[in-house]
Amino acid sequence: NPASVPPKSHKTKITVYQIVDDSTRYDVGTSACVDPENGTDAVTTVRAAIAAHGVPQELLSDNGSAFNLARQGAVTALQMYLADQGCKPISGRIKSPTTQGKNERSHQTICQYFDAHAPKSVDSVHTLIEHYREYYNHRRHHQSLPGEMTPAQAWDAIEHQPSNGMPISHADLIAEALAYRDERLAKTAIEATVEENLSVVDKGQASQHTASGRLRETAGEIVIKRDNPQVYLHGKMLKVPTHLVGTYGLVMSETEYMLFDTTDGAEAIGFPLPLETKETKGRLVPLWKVRGARIRGPKPSWTQRHLAYEAEHYPTSADDAEPGQAVSTNS
Template identity: 55%
Template sequence: MPKSLPPSVRRQIIEFDPLAADGSSISELCQRLNISRPSFYNIRRRFLQEGNKALNPHSSAPKNPVRTFDKKTTEIVLRIRARLKKEGWDNGPKSIWFTGVDTNEFSQPVPSVATIARILSSSGVTNSNPRKRPRTAWLRFARSSAMEMWQLDAFEYRLATELAPKMTVYQLLDDSTRFDVGSMCFADPENGTDAIITLSAAIDDHGVPKELLSDNGTAFNQSRRGNISATERFLADRGCLGISGRGGHPQTQGKNERSHQTLLRFLDARAPESLEQLATLIVDYRNYYNYRRRHQALPGSMTPGPAWDAAEHQPSDGTPISHKELQARADAYRDKSLAKQAAEPDSNSAGALPAATLAQSEQLAPRGGRLRDGSDEVVITRTNPQIYFRGLRIKVPTHLVGSYEVVSSETEYAMFDRSSGDESIYFPLPLQTASTRDQFALWQVRGAKIRDPKPAWLSKHLSYELEHFPEE
């Protein structure tokens, strides 16, 4: 830090007259006093503004001195944090600051967020996490208008009773404003029927969004598996396009994944013991989340409710999306996946497997209709009469128990009896069904055929196709 000029030097600068006869120039004076020209002009300018105060340097004391808050402020901060934690809400420095300001619990002057963070740290109530990335490293992305895209995801929640079953909670958020448009809960595991009920209720209240983002669960979106789910068809009929994130990359649905934490804390703090209590708490959560809880990702850390009301809404125009267009997208995903698999080098081409590995693989018996490693053999057992296809479980009649060879192409899937060579199970690809679950009967698959079908199986299959896949 440079030293300040002494008053004697400042006096010479102030009294210097550059127009005096036989006087030295400004540059010569600066050279003689060992100062720079900017220093000369700064002293002269300050003398014109402040007079003789220019003979002394400005005070080096900070303009805003460090304010020491009393014990009362510390007690208020810790009280607000304890209350937020007990109620299951976020209780960091920003959340405490917003709560204290909104409830007028802080007296003037209001402590800053940094001051609250120091109080929490000195009180030993924070958990440091040095591995957490700084917020400056985050790259946020969101749609510019409300109703451009919603995000749907589900998670399991166990009730607070002994041997309590797991409930399924569906969270539905607007991507732009983070507004909770209709979270709901159900007793059954994740399935398309409950997902459609959740979407239908939200659409009745707010309209149809342009797009719906979800993960690749069979209840939501199966396009990356080469299939079309009932949820996708439901949305397409109302003019909404269902899209999904890349497999194994939940960051795409990061807004919804993060909202799970907030809802889980809220529920854990209240410990619901029944589905009815859980549903009531979710309604309370939505009201508080949308209109009272400040959202730090929104401008000015506003709540989602006012952000939703103030945002421009760009919903779908309601034009139905053809199911053929959905199938074309699913086919494109399937073709891309097949091309990627074909481009990958064959693991066996680098050399033969060790004899011990081969012997071990030959001893592995296929179980429950799963493909055996290294072959296309499928075994259907009486205790587990079903086959597995791209994450789906398809139940088959018990008279088809046996060992089969699978032959499949891009358009057909068939299983042949290994002893007789007869075709026993067949269905066209891509697989089409109106079922919203990941387990269903083979008679629910469009175009399915089996060996020696029973009259009851044929009747159910024909009725199902006439109801869900009428000829166009």
């Protein structure tokens, strides 16, 4: 969980990420970053903690966009990273911060530490964090631990049960997110029926507007139809090959747009974000004109057009990609 801390001398706002062991209160990873809360820094912090202390069975976070969006019907980069390590990402109920109470208490402690030492630069914050973790873990007796042990003493005393290292399928993450979203939409629809005399269908449709104003068939799903094989993003209509007609689960992170087949969990369409294309005429853009686009089972003609387009407009990325590599991806 992040804590925003402004060093008092020049009012620079930093973001502090903390990872605390649930049982021992041991601080396994605290870092300070100059950017606002984001998925890249969150993954970097967690990766460092795992490198130092191993892979836990689960990691609990709040429902922030940098951490875990399952309860909002989406999957983040951190969730996918954890799943790849064999760690199950879990989150507290929305609007129920007490679930992460131990971490929230740690935020208060480190903020008090910063207030007492008044860091004057970002570098001084990094130094203070090193001192804080040494003091908190090894010298500060914790009132919530038996015998008021230090977190380090508790960490050394317990028998650790790390993850078995078996990766968790991204398809499972998507299914969980879609189930949460469907449950929330159904609850919203029922409440609307009682309170506003609206039908479940009406409310469900009202909740499913995409950015283009069109309706999705089912909450959290993208349906590509043969008579209109397109997906919509940021005001653009991206035309896709007809062999990709079907129903897909949408996963969007800060850096990727991905559609996964709902039957086998394989990635069918993907491209980097923000969306980048040299096509400026109108809203309709063939997917092969999107930088870094990749599709499942591309035909040779699609691959040739895409590679030629990237070679013309993005020569560096075209040189880095092997033929077919940029356009053929399986989950």
